[in-house]
Amino acid sequence: MKLVRYGTAGKEKPGMIDRAGVLRDLSSVVADIDSQTLVSEALAKLAKIDPRQLPQVDGHPRYGTPVARVGKMICVGMNYAEHAAETNAPVPQMPVLFMKATSAIMGPNDDVVIPQGSTKTDWEVELGVVIGDTARSVSVEDALSHVAGYLVVNDLSERDFQFEHGGQWVKGKSCDTFGPLGPWLVTRDEVPDPQNLGLWLEVNGHRYQNGHTRTMIFGVAQLVSHISRYMTLQPGDVISTGTPAGVGLGQKPPIYLRAGDVIELGIEGLGQQRQTVHAHPADGNAA
Incomplete structure (x- = not known):
């Protein structure tokens, strides 16, 4: 999976890039790409999602850092x-x-x-x-x-x-x-x-x-x-x-x-x- 955070600085939304290179919104699945999303169990659940069922994000939004609230x-x-x-x-x-x-x-x-x-x-x-x-x-x-x-x-x-x-x-x-x-x-x-x-x-x-x-x-x-x-x-x-x-x-x-x-x-x-x-x-x- 390719996981992203997109949108204006400080207001980024979680997303996923599908196999065709299309940005899909993950907001209905996870609140953010953060420590809770990155553990093995949570990633395994994300991997079962068909990206084609997620909303497509139109245009060319800004990409933020892919990981929210990096601890260190x-x-x-x-x-x-x-x-x-x-x-x-x-x-x-x-x-x-x-x-x-x-x-x-x-x-x-x-x-x-x-x-x-x-x-x-x-x-x-x-x-x-x-x-x-x-x-x-x-x-x-x-x-x-x-x-x-x-x-x-x-x-x-x-x-x-x-x-x-x-x-x-x-x-x-x-x-x-x-x-x-x-x-x-x-x-x-x-x-x-x-x-x-x-x-x-x-x-x-x-x-x-x-x-x-x-x-x-x-x-x-x-x-x-x-x-x-x-x-x-x-x-x-x-x-x-x-x-x-x-x-x-x-x-x-x-x-x-x-x-x-x-x-x-x-x-x-x-x-x-x-x-x-x-x-x-x-x-x-x-x-």
């Missing part, structure tokens, strides 16, 4: 060896974890706003993992059974804030609009192997990232197991699994986002995002 967003740093190399970081011996504030989360095609005073806003295409059933100290072998599905993440980052503002990556990762998710959540049954997905990102039509999840240092099952050792993963939590090489910081010389830039990114089978970059109003010259 855990990100994995340096999970592709080539990305670690381009940022002059050592290849980690165990997953590097940090948090992104949930206030950064937005829809897949909403505008990105460069933070006030920023000169080093960067892009990162990543595979997102959405937790379905509570995971607490789960084994690698059992880890994927706790996953509801997968989605596209743009883990936007302000590199100066990240590295030069006190040593905590969360400062450079949590700015407003720095967490586009979607366009939809693809349930686990439609992604038989999360380590077999191509992912890419372009800025103004130039492809900077062209990677594959098979080159992750730590795969999805390892990450879910590892993270669940340190914190309970709850339904609706999102894990952003790291980015391949090709970020702006890694260019020679580095290239960063500017007002007017257009970011496009996607993952095989999981859809695409498109964001227009705007300056912060306090900095003027907003696109």
